[in-house]
Amino acid sequence: MNAKDVDEGSWDNCAMDRIKLRRSYNADCQADFVAKGYDWDKNNKIEAGKDGWDENGDGTLQDHEKFVSVTRNGVATIMTPWLDYAEFFCCDLGNKVVVELGGWDKSGNFSYCWSEQLIEDKVLPTYILPWAVTIKCTDRAWVEGLLTAAGKGLWM
Numbered sequence: 001m002n003a004k005d006v007d008e009g010s011w012d013n014c015a016m017d018r019i020k021l022r023r024s025y026n027a028d029c030q031a032d033f034v035a036k037g038y039d040w041d042k043n044n045k046i047e048a049g050k051d052g053w054d055e056n057g058d059g060t061l062q063d064h065e066k067f068v069s070v071t072r073n074g075v076a077t078i079m080t081p082w083l084d085y086a087e088f089f090c091c092d093l094g095n096k097v098v099v100e101l102g103g104w105d106k107s108g109n110f111s112y113c114w115s116e117q118l119i120e121d122k123v124l125p126t127y128i129l130p131w132a133v134t135i136k137c138t139d140r141a142w143v144e145g146l147l148t149a150a151g152k153g154l155w156m
Ligand SMILES: [Ca+2]
Pocket: 012, 013, 014, 015, 105, 107, 109
């Protein structure tokens, strides 16, 4: 999800500086965040204040580039860094994810809004059939094994 796609025309009385997104971090997705490179100190754990994404490529993590813990309605939630996009993973399926859209003006003033997104997978699986092959009648057991492995769809 990209910030520019979510933004419906945020503006400022003087001049906007940037619009960013962040999402709530779900510990079930730790492995995915680590694999994507968010594990800054390379300890295979995602921790607020320590990990993040070096968006400007300067070799350090600035405040907006770190995971942070925020308290919402009395509940502590870890949020991802503020980036041009928010990433979702298969491990998010069936979970509600808080997504925040934040805007900064040139004077450093900040405002944000948020919504809760239910992540669902609505993309159908892709089925890839084996190549056409010529098989001898004597190889029946092998063919049956292949068809069983491929699933019932092939019998129809
Ligand atoms: Ca302003």
